[in-house]
Amino acid sequence: MALHKILKIVALLLSIAGVIFLAMIIAKGDEAVVATGEGVDGFLYIAYITLAIVIVFVLFFVLKGIFSGNIKNTLMSVGAFLLIVVISYVLADANPMTMQDGEMLSASGSKWVGAGLYAFYILAVLAIGSMVFSGIKKVTK
Structure with a gap:
């Protein structure tokens, strides 16, 4: 207190x-x-x-x-998240590009931006899928 x-x-x-x-x-x-x-x-x-x-x-x-x-479940969740980040990084392209203000975005920066987008998409699909699955499971009970 x-x-x-x-x-x-x-x-x-x-x-x-x-x-x-x-x-x-x-x-x-x-x-x-x-x-x-x-x-x-x-x-x-x-x-x-x-x-x-x-x-x-x-x-x-x-x-x-x-x-x-339960530290085991926590470490498994962190590991799953890191796996998603690694998969996203592997899927991302590394193309340097010119931004709106005329500066160049490096290949590494481009790859990390793409990895962030892919990670977001994967996590969004998993979240929506888990909501749909739990809703269907609740309706069937």
Whole structure:
């Protein structure tokens, strides 16, 4: 219960600091902020601190859940995901291409973008298939 109160206080302090920095940015005006970027640093630091706190807590509770639960099933799920990523990477093409802004996307970058798309498609098909399968299984019972 003490951790909950501490987190509420930290969240309140970060919120107040964020509002103060936002007010400072608004007070400077659009032209000054766009021209110099003045006042944005504090706002970004609040965002970085919040992101760091969230990442630390997510990692802590994920690792706690992994080691308190069935680690075999967790490792099998992670392995299946890595297998999908490897299959996606093998299926992807490595064609360098020109992007809209005129810069070149390397062959490696192109391959990773393609692998991400293939992984998304495979995972989407598996998710839809599992929903359909569970729906059919529920109807037949």
